[in-house]
Amino acid sequence: MFIPSREVDAELDEDAELESPRDNFTEDSGECSSYADHPIKVECPSFAIPVPPGDGFKEINAPTITPPLNQPKRSKKRHANLTLDKMMEKFLQQSVDTEEKFYRYEEQRLKIEDKRREAEHARELQMLQMLGQMLAGISSTVSQRSQSIPASPPQRANHRSYGDNFNYNAMTAALSPPIVIERSFSLHRTHSLKDMENIFQLVRNVIPPLTGKKHKGQDGRIGIVGGCQEYTGAPYFAAITALKVGADLSHVFCTKDAATVIKSYSPELIVHPVLDSPNAVHEVEKWLPRLHSVVIGPGLGRDEVLLENAKGIIEKSKVKGIPIIIDADGLWLISQQPSLIQGYQRAILTPNYMEFSRLYEAMLRDPVDSSDHHGCVLRLSQAMGNLTIVQKGERDLISDGEKVLVCSHEGSSRRCGGQGDLLSGSLGVLAHWAFLAGAEKTNGQNPFLVAAFGACSLTRQSNHQAFQKFGRSMTASDMVSEVGTAFNKLFET
Numbered sequence: 001m002f003i004p005s006r007e008v009d010a011e012l013d014e015d016a017e018l019e020s021p022r023d024n025f026t027e028d029s030g031e032c033s034s035y036a037d038h039p040i041k042v043e044c045p046s047f048a049i050p051v052p053p054g055d056g057f058k059e060i061n062a063p064t065i066t067p068p069l070n071q072p073k074r075s076k077k078r079h080a081n082l083t084l085d086k087m088m089e090k091f092l093q094q095s096v097d098t099e100e101k102f103y104r105y106e107e108q109r110l111k112i113e114d115k116r117r118e119a120e121h122a123r124e125l126q127m128l129q130m131l132g133q134m135l136a137g138i139s140s141t142v143s144q145r146s147q148s149i150p151a152s153p154p155q156r157a158n159h160r161s162y163g164d165n166f167n168y169n170a171m172t173a174a175l176s177p178p179i180v181i182e183r184s185f186s187l188h189r190t191h192s193l194k195d196m197e198n199i200f201q202l203v204r205n206v207i208p209p210l211t212g213k214k215h216k217g218q219d220g221r222i223g224i225v226g227g228c229q230e231y232t233g234a235p236y237f238a239a240i241t242a243l244k245v246g247a248d249l250s251h252v253f254c255t256k257d258a259a260t261v262i263k264s265y266s267p268e269l270i271v272h273p274v275l276d277s278p279n280a281v282h283e284v285e286k287w288l289p290r291l292h293s294v295v296i297g298p299g300l301g302r303d304e305v306l307l308e309n310a311k312g313i314i315e316k317s318k319v320k321g322i323p324i325i326i327d328a329d330g331l332w333l334i335s336q337q338p339s340l341i342q343g344y345q346r347a348i349l350t351p352n353y354m355e356f357s358r359l360y361e362a363m364l365r366d367p368v369d370s371s372d373h374h375g376c377v378l379r380l381s382q383a384m385g386n387l388t389i390v391q392k393g394e395r396d397l398i399s400d401g402e403k404v405l406v407c408s409h410e411g412s413s414r415r416c417g418g419q420g421d422l423l424s425g426s427l428g429v430l431a432h433w434a435f436l437a438g439a440e441k442t443n444g445q446n447p448f449l450v451a452a453f454g455a456c457s458l459t460r461q462s463n464h465q466a467f468q469k470f471g472r473s474m475t476a477s478d479m480v481s482e483v484g485t486a487f488n489k490l491f492e493t
């Protein structure tokens with residue numbers, strides 16, 4: 001698929017590290033980035049190149065001939081011409097020789113350079129194969145362990161655990177292999193179209209194929225926790241978007257009075273009126289083994305009881321190792337109690353600017369530095385224990401505390417409410433797919449970063465398409481109608 005450069009913009013900030021052109025070549029999916037990334041090195045040959053006739057004439061070492069004194073003028077002139085011709089000829093010959101020498105030298109240099117590149121490429125391939133074998137070995141060890149080891153809560157504060165390529169619903173998070181992938185992203189400060197296309201390709205890699213062999217539910221069962229008397233639209237937007245992206249089933253866990261309203265928007269949604277019931281956590285927990293990811297917060301509101309129930313659901317989901325997306329009022333809860341999610345690397349937080357500022361101040365005890373957005377998102381992710389943060393805005397900044405990925409895919413200038421709900425719903429699905437696919441399919445990159453980039457691009461593309469049709473009257477529902485075609489345009493080509 002060809003995506004015009006003005007439409008897509010992605011970069012990874014390597015935390016002030018300057019990468020050499022060699023890094024670019026070796027780490028970025030084995031492909032060279034743009035020519036502009038590789039300045040041409042000018043090397044001089046070790047011998048002198050003669051200067052053309054004129055200034056450098058004397059340096060040619062031509063024989064000096066003294067003409068006899070009594071010769072007629074005419075013949076003297078002819079003789080002088082003859083000498084000059086010979087000297088010219090000699091000079092030209094020398095020139096040709098030197099030029100040939102120069103090209104021979106250059107040819108040799110290029111051959112050596114080619115060999116060096118080939119060797120480097122071969123090394124890379126070998127390393128990739130080894131990595132593939134390691135991952136295959138790990139997942140087979142894990143499946144063997146799953147039959148014998150009982151479940152226990154996750155302990156992985158210092159480990160990257162997104163590389164698990166297995167059915168995490170059938171197992172607990174504790175069984176995940178502690179895969180440590182350093183410098184997982186290798187895209188560059190200066191980013192070429194190829195880099196951007198690479199990220200889109202990684203998103204495509206994690207999308208499960210549509211086949212006749214699957215049963216309902218296999219492509220995703222997503223839970224949305226939110227929806228109260230005031231806010232019924234937000235959980236609906238998130239849940240319906242999850243379905244439109246490709247999840248098979250979408251559950252909404254909301255308050256009793258929101259349930260009928262949400263249900264009436266769409267017969268496709270499964271709605272549980274449990275969130276304000278006395279045993280809300282237990283009611284949701286019953287469903288957790290059947291859910292692939294949960295989105296906590298759209299339309300949750302700030303009622304103390306509901307926030308307390310959301311807290312209980314987060315804790316239960318963590319124990320089961322389920323990817324958790326936290327948005328809207330879920331982020332309010334986290335800014336009050338960051339330890340609730342801190343260090344759980346299967347969580348993705350999706351703050352808008354306001355929510356980001358609240359979280360940042362709660363965690364870093366400093367106001368956001370508006371001159372360093374990249375640094376802020378990186379620091380917040382680190383402070384939260386390297387979970388994935390998506391700071392939404394004119395450009396979405398995505399970080400796992402190691403890298404910052406920027407999505408500035410073209411959207412529109414229309415900022416109606418509900419767009420963030422589309423993002424969190426789509427992220428619910430993509431996070432599940434990317435996590436299931438594992439680091440193998442994401443080329444060793446953090447699957448949650450890849451999922452977040454996919455969801456941001458998709459939301460912005462849906463916004464763009466809807467705005468083309470409706471302009472200022474565009475609403476979140478119009479965006480929902482565009483999700484399918486936007487998805488096809490970005491990922492199904």
Ligand SMILES: NC(=O)C1=CN([C@@H]2O[C@H](COP(=O)(O)OP(=O)(O)OC[C@H]3O[C@@H](n4cnc5c(N)ncnc54)[C@H](OP(=O)(O)O)[C@@H]3O)[C@@H](O)[C@H]2O)[C@@H](O)CC1
Binds near residue numbers: 328353354
């Ligand atoms: N149809 C529905 O049911 C919908 C329901 N929704 C649900 O509503 C609930 C509350 O969500 P929320 O975003 O309004 O609450 P919160 O974060 O307290 O913001 C409060 C104030 O912060 C500011 N502000 C906000 N964004 C900003 C920004 N980017 N940059 C700068 N400032 C920004 C702004 O302040 P103001 O401009 O008014 O001064 C705003 O008024 C939540 O559950 C959500 O899911 C929505 O999903 C929409 C569709």
Ligand SMILES: Nc1ncnc2c1ncn2[C@@H]1O[C@H](COP(=O)(O)OP(=O)(O)OP(=O)(O)O)[C@@H](O)[C@H]1O
Binds near residue numbers: 420
């Ligand atoms: N200025 C902007 N230009 C382009 N896209 C934007 C801009 N601001 C936000 N977006 C996009 O809109 C989507 C939602 O972001 P937004 O900041 O509206 O979230 P939110 O406030 O949480 O939404 P909600 O109304 O659902 O609560 C994101 O995908 C983001 O990329």
